Amino acid sequence: MTDPLHTGAVIGILGGGQLGRMLSVAASRLGFKTCIFEPGGDCPASHVANYHFQAGYDDAEALRAFAQAVDVVTYEFENIPTSALDIIETLRPIRPGREALRISQDRLTEKEFLTGLGLQTAPHAAVDSADDLGTALESIGTPAILKTRRLGYDGKGQARIMSPDEAGQALDDMAGSAAILEGFVEFTHEVSVIAARGLDGSVACFDPGENVHEGGILRSTTVPARLTPTQRSDAVLLAARILNALEYVGVLGVELFVTPQGLIVNEIAPRVHNSGHWTQNGCAVDQFEQHIRAIAGWPLGDGMRHSDVVMENLIGDDIDRIPAMAREPHAALHLYGKTACKPGRKMGHVNRVKPGKP
């Protein structure tokens, strides 16, 4: 256990998107400076950070200079090249650690890790060839979904197989990448737990949120989620089991399917998570600050919420509705400073706060 970081310490963040941006703002609230490593130039996080290294993840010299300029390194996305991490970790601690990245970078490894902990996942099988896919479809059945094992997000690198005759096309869609076939899970709804583990091993969870996806992209999160008290404590215990197994430091997102047979883990993300954005306006310590507290060796916030919140993502031309949303009472806007608007691009989100007593 190292000493907690103090005012003026520098948090290094790999990735300059909106998650890095909001991590950076949270770090500033605790008196820290931030340093962003991001190949792109005018990236969302660079607008609010002290320092910005604009260089590629294959630029060893820049990675070394970045690591030397900061006190601790964290990241906003899980697909960081191993070679970059190898360089950084000789110089500064990386939190969360390598094990969480190794597991979450590969859907198959992740599923095996989760089932090894005694947690339920969707039925699945590795698919490296047409033969594998045939065998997998026989045991799992259709409908099913074929996914690349690595580098997929927001519904990319996925192909649905509604009947066995779609198998060939789905395999072609993987373009030769190692894949995993997942059976469909009959769920009533989807929730996620944003959980954190401190450097001292303490664990804190935010209240589970209920997620609605559209086209593979998160559309909204509502807190509280529809869960029985048992489901709620199951969700929290399950998240804690994952955190402890990984000796994790930081915030982790756990997506869960709610089914009559219990909670089934969909996937985990070793970082702050879109479904935790509601905490910005529902808790005294939000998920971004919680993550910074963890990696800085500070005590965790307790995760209690002071208000109910519905978070809506603003995707693509949803931003045309900003003038109207700016007039809504109790609506907190969070825009990412992206000037180019594309379909499917996350431009911001709005947290609609449901006031309590006052």
Add this chain to the structure above:
Amino acid sequence: MTDPLHTGAVIGILGGGQLGRMLSVAASRLGFKTCIFEPGGDCPASHVANYHFQAGYDDAEALRAFAQAVDVVTYEFENIPTSALDIIETLRPIRPGREALRISQDRLTEKEFLTGLGLQTAPHAAVDSADDLGTALESIGTPAILKTRRLGYDGKGQARIMSPDEAGQALDDMAGSAAILEGFVEFTHEVSVIAARGLDGSVACFDPGENVHEGGILRSTTVPARLTPTQRSDAVLLAARILNALEYVGVLGVELFVTPQGLIVNEIAPRVHNSGHWTQNGCAVDQFEQHIRAIAGWPLGDGMRHSDVVMENLIGDDIDRIPAMAREPHAALHLYGKTACKPGRKMGHVNRVKPGKP
């Protein structure tokens, strides 16, 4: 009325202290970039801003370059040299406008403006000489307080006169500056209203907060304040009268004494105000975002609060209590990134949120 600013527009802020820092963060939430003008180097606002002009207020070239780099100019303190404003206003709009600055830069002008609006102030008289002071003390009596007309803040440039024989010392303390004698007001408590006026003339107020000062420095603000419904609406109407008279654009702080004879205006500040920091954790749109919305031509937030809050300033070695406060439930820390701690220096604040229903 000009068009509202959009994502990517740049807000120029004169002054790089904690108010500039929190304005900058709020601007980023709306997708704006910020540019700080501040003579000091490693200033709190520069940590979270896109651009920083480090130059003096007498550097005409830097002021011109700053103005040309931004879309609108605002400020975090009222004592900006007139010569600097003269340069900027030929290039970009300054919001709030010059009239608010002219009035609030001089305590006597401010008092005359307020009484001209039919508002109550402390009894007062201009003091430019020992004779003036003698005459003023005869009419106002003791105890009284002698203040420099210009450039005072947080209790600086003030001398108490408990009996007439202290007059000479008090006048010496002014060091030749034009001064104003103010009579003591018998008040039960002090409140402030954080009010805003948009570019379209609309007005919105946050709930009044109750302030406790120690040694001339704000110690805490509690919301809601102890006020009767009549006092509450008086406070809001009075703030609106000031805003409209100044054709103000932005957030204004109004400090009020609560007395059996009604509300007496202590002073106004043409900027975001320390007593409005509670809004960061009590409202969907806080005072900093409210100010940015106003100067950017956006609709104002409605000022409603979702939670009760007690704001405590962290002054000087109050920061030694941060580890303990970091463990408090529902406590939101806001540190300013200042590494040098001095007695009386504002290092941060903590908002203790009182949850409602959830």
